[in-house]
Amino acid sequence: MSWQGQILRVNLTKGTAVAEPLNMEWANAYIGERGLGTKYLMENMDPKADAMGPDNVLIFATGPLNGTMASTSGRYAVICKSPLTDGIGDSNSGGKFGAFLKYAGYDLLLVEGKAAKPVYLHINDDNVEILPADDIWGTTVWNTEEWIKAKHQNPQLRIASIGQAGENGVLFSAVVNDLHRAAGRCGVGAVMGSKNLKAVAAYGTKGVTVDDPKKFMEVVKATHAKLAESGGRQELTEGGTHPMIDMMQEWGGLPTNNFKEVQFKGIDGVNPAATTTPNENGHTNLITNKACFGCTIACGRISHIDPEHFTIKNRPEYMHASGGLEYETAFAFGPVVGVDDVDALTFANYMMNEHGMDPISFGVTLAAAMELYEMGVLTKEQTDGIELKFGNAEALTVMAEKTGKGEGFGKELALGSKRLTAKYGHPDLFMGVRGMEFAGYDSRALQGMGLGYATSNRGACHLKHDVFGPDMEDVSGKGKAQPVKESQDMVSMIDSTGLCLFTTSGWGPEDFVAQLDAALPGEWTLERCVESGERTWTLERMFNQGAGQTGADDTLPKRMLEEPAPSGNAEGKVNELSVMLPEYYKLRGWTEDGKPSNETLARLGL
Amino acid sequence: MQKSLLIDADKCTSCLQCEMACSFEHEGTFNPARSRIKIFEFEHGKRSVPYTCTQCAEAWCLHACPVEALVRNKETGAVEVKDDICVGCKVCTIACPFGTVNYNPDTGKVIKCDLCDGDPQCAEACPTDAIVYVDAAWTGLDRMQQWAAETDNKPMANA
Numbered sequence: 001m002s003w004q005g006q007i008l009r010v011n012l013t014k015g016t017a018v019a020e021p022l023n024m025e026w027a028n029a030y031i032g033e034r035g036l037g038t039k040y041l042m043e044n045m046d047p048k049a050d051a052m053g054p055d056n057v058l059i060f061a062t063g064p065l066n067g068t069m070a071s072t073s074g075r076y077a078v079i080c081k082s083p084l085t086d087g088i089g090d091s092n093s094g095g096k097f098g099a100f101l102k103y104a105g106y107d108l109l110l111v112e113g114k115a116a117k118p119v120y121l122h123i124n125d126d127n128v129e130i131l132p133a134d135d136i137w138g139t140t141v142w143n144t145e146e147w148i149k150a151k152h153q154n155p156q157l158r159i160a161s162i163g164q165a166g167e168n169g170v171l172f173s174a175v176v177n178d179l180h181r182a183a184g185r186c187g188v189g190a191v192m193g194s195k196n197l198k199a200v201a202a203y204g205t206k207g208v209t210v211d212d213p214k215k216f217m218e219v220v221k222a223t224h225a226k227l228a229e230s231g232g233r234q235e236l237t238e239g240g241t242h243p244m245i246d247m248m249q250e251w252g253g254l255p256t257n258n259f260k261e262v263q264f265k266g267i268d269g270v271n272p273a274a275t276t277t278p279n280e281n282g283h284t285n286l287i288t289n290k291a292c293f294g295c296t297i298a299c300g301r302i303s304h305i306d307p308e309h310f311t312i313k314n315r316p317e318y319m320h321a322s323g324g325l326e327y328e329t330a331f332a333f334g335p336v337v338g339v340d341d342v343d344a345l346t347f348a349n350y351m352m353n354e355h356g357m358d359p360i361s362f363g364v365t366l367a368a369a370m371e372l373y374e375m376g377v378l379t380k381e382q383t384d385g386i387e388l389k390f391g392n393a394e395a396l397t398v399m400a401e402k403t404g405k406g407e408g409f410g411k412e413l414a415l416g417s418k419r420l421t422a423k424y425g426h427p428d429l430f431m432g433v434r435g436m437e438f439a440g441y442d443s444r445a446l447q448g449m450g451l452g453y454a455t456s457n458r459g460a461c462h463l464k465h466d467v468f469g470p471d472m473e474d475v476s477g478k479g480k481a482q483p484v485k486e487s488q489d490m491v492s493m494i495d496s497t498g499l500c501l502f503t504t505s506g507w508g509p510e511d512f513v514a515q516l517d518a519a520l521p522g523e524w525t526l527e528r529c530v531e532s533g534e535r536t537w538t539l540e541r542m543f544n545q546g547a548g549q550t551g552a553d554d555t556l557p558k559r560m561l562e563e564p565a566p567s568g569n570a571e572g573k574v575n576e577l578s579v580m581l582p583e584y585y586k587l588r589g590w591t592e593d594g595k596p597s598n599e600t601l602a603r604l605g606l
Numbered sequence: 607m608q609k610s611l612l613i614d615a616d617k618c619t620s621c622l623q624c625e626m627a628c629s630f631e632h633e634g635t636f637n638p639a640r641s642r643i644k645i646f647e648f649e650h651g652k653r654s655v656p657y658t659c660t661q662c663a664e665a666w667c668l669h670a671c672p673v674e675a676l677v678r679n680k681e682t683g684a685v686e687v688k689d690d691i692c693v694g695c696k697v698c699t700i701a702c703p704f705g706t707v708n709y710n711p712d713t714g715k716v717i718k719c720d721l722c723d724g725d726p727q728c729a730e731a732c733p734t735d736a737i738v739y740v741d742a743a744w745t746g747l748d749r750m751q752q753w754a755a756e757t758d759n760k761p762m763a764n765a
Contacts, residue, residue, distance in 0.1 A: 067626075067636055068626070068636050069623060069626045069627065069630065069636060069731065096622070099622075099638075103637065103638070103639065156639075179650050179651070180650060180651075203639075204639065205637065205639035205640065205712070206637070207629060207633060207635025207636055207637025207639075207640065208635060208636045208637070209634070209635045209636075210636075213630075213634065217630075224733065228733065287652055288652065289619060290619055290620060290651045290654070291619035291620055291621035292621070293621065293622055294621055294622060294623060294626065295619075295621050296621060296623065296733035298619035298621065298733075298734075300651075302650065302651055302652050304652075320649050320650060320652075321649050321650050321651070321652035322650040323650070
């Protein structure tokens with residue numbers, strides 16, 4: 001079977017690292033990765049525990065298809081209680097770290113307690129060491145990876161680490177692996193920092209073996225071919241996710257200036273054409289594309305900044321290539337803060353990766369601060385002399401760096417938008433749900449997306465459901481509850497396999513099931529897998545309820561519910577959440593106040 | 607016709623499908639640590655370079671082996687390791703100037719690319735044709751053609 005059959009339990013308070021058998025009953029009920037990690041979290045901590053305290057548990061979870069030749073088999077999840085939402089934190093990442101954690105022999109790494117001093121974890125097959133991190137604490141993700149590889153004379157180590165942001169408790173800190181892939185959302189990096197854990201380095205020589213190799217290779221060949229031939233896949237390879245920005249601009253769903261507007265006049269400075277057209281110095285931003293582990297799509301962008309650009313002039317340390325812009329980063333450093341300078345956006349992206357932060361939450365928090373500044377609530381004295389106005393590229397790049405390093409006004413931005421806007425007396429300017437900021441889609445122009453945001457267990461997330469089709473058929477809440485509910489369960493299933501959601505550009509549900517069935521013992525049917533997805537969704541909901549959340553948290557900001565969209569396809573419209581939400585609860589088998597009913601819990605074996 | 611692996615680093619996305627395919631063919635598990643081909647990344651992934659044995663005509667490894675465990679496959683041209691003869695002395699790993707012969711501590715033998723008996727699985731698995739299996743006499747053909755296309759010999763009057 002494609003599990004290694006053991007997990008690694010590390011207790012940083014006690015300084016112990018012990019392997020224990022994988023709970024196969026849970027693996028069978030939750031598939032793996034997101035679902036299995038959530039189950040382990042639920043069984044190992046009290047949801048009421050302080051997210052930044054030693055009783056929070058930090059889990060790195062792989063899935064049954066990680067490390068196999070299934071396309072995109074490098075996806076792993078970081079799961080813990082989120083300090084940003086005080087609910088379930090569930091963030092996944094690509095790169096190569098996840099596959100190599102599994103090759104070291106561990107399906108899941110569970111970190112408990114808090115180290116007395118900064119440490120990092122070195123995992124090389126059965127040799128697991130908790131080592132002092134004094135030499136790398138206070139340094140960047142990029143330095144940390146280089147230092148650990150040199151220290152262990154092993155350039156093949158795959159490393160997941162935090163930057164200064166995670167050390168300093170920036171509430172939207174990321175765990176970054178392989179230099180520029182990140183478990184970006186929910187502040188999982190802050191939790192890692194709260195445990196004094198700087199990095200996890202993994203290398204392994206234990207291969208992954210599937211249950212039925214012959215059948216598995218037949219399925220892999222067929223699914224590779226299907227993905228290769230699909231038009232959606234080809235678009236992702238050529239442009240990454242970035243081309244969505246031109247689509248959203250045209251549709252009128254591109255959040256601009258802290259969601260006051262839905263179309264951006266500076267679009268030509270931030271769209272894919274801006275990355276491929278030489279600037280006045282003849283410099284072209286985009287260099288090439290790059291894949292995560294096992295991925296036959298390769299949507300990742302590799303870019304570089306014009307050496308003459310104000311952000312890096314006289315800073316040769318940033319004149320190398322690194323991760324480039326995708327849709328969400330282009331939105332978060334572009335329209336939502338009104339900036340239209342592609343190299344400034346790319347520099348902000350470097351800052352996120354180097355210091356370990358979530359671009360979406362950072363961008364939307366900065367946007368709220370800009371709105372407060374333009375209202376006169378914040379003054380230039382408070383913002384380190386920077387004009388924090390929409391459209392100021394310098395405000396973007398300077399604040400990205402200050403937030404990463406914990407300097408000046410960056411310490412305020414570190415709170416995230418919900419706490420920042422509340423602190424300055426304007427909580428309505430927080431654009432998000434459950435304390436986590438919106439991604440780059442406006443809930444008025446994409447109504448089902450709004451319901452997805454409002455009900456997403458980890459806070460406002462665009463990747464926990466998939467309703468672009470219905471949303472772009474008509475701008476209303478009618479008929480959206482069902483596709484939202486069904487796609488949430490489907491995404492939960494896919495997130496639990498160890499594969500990437502972007503394979504749906506070519507695959508249907510049956511393709512994931514066929515790969516699981518060949519890799520694992522027992523019979524894996526579509527029905528079983530989708531039910532598992534629903535079980536995971538409901539378990540996440542139960543974690544949130546245990547943490548004190550209620551149906552009242554399933555809501556959207558006033559701007560989405562009361563301020564009509566100023567232009568585009570949704571001009572004059574607000575989000576129809578009050579129509580969709582009761583229908584959604586009913587479809588889920590939840591009570592009118594949003595609690596899973598006893599019948600529903602029994603049906604799912606919860 | 608003898609064939610050879612042709613590697614075009616510009617096309618490599620560093621997905622490691624080749625490493626998994628190689629280890630699956632030789633070990634029956636997906637295990638990049640036991641792959642005979644490796645991908646190396648430079649400058650944050652700006653360049654990814656697949657690297658493996660080129661099957662030297664005058665093979666240093668073959669000459670260095672004291673027990674004749676390295677044998678030329680006359681059909682494929684590959685230098686293969688005979689596991690039942692190899693004593694794991696590792697002299698071949700020193701002799702190889704390119705580092706493409708390596709020791710496997712699990713078995714006590716050395717491992718190297720054997721072209722999968724004429725059906726190299728790395729090339730089969732590569733999604734971008736960064737690794738292809740072509741006529742050994744014409745590994746430069748594509749590049750020649752590319753440069754030939756740069757030649758503009760149209761008369762000036764037509765330009």
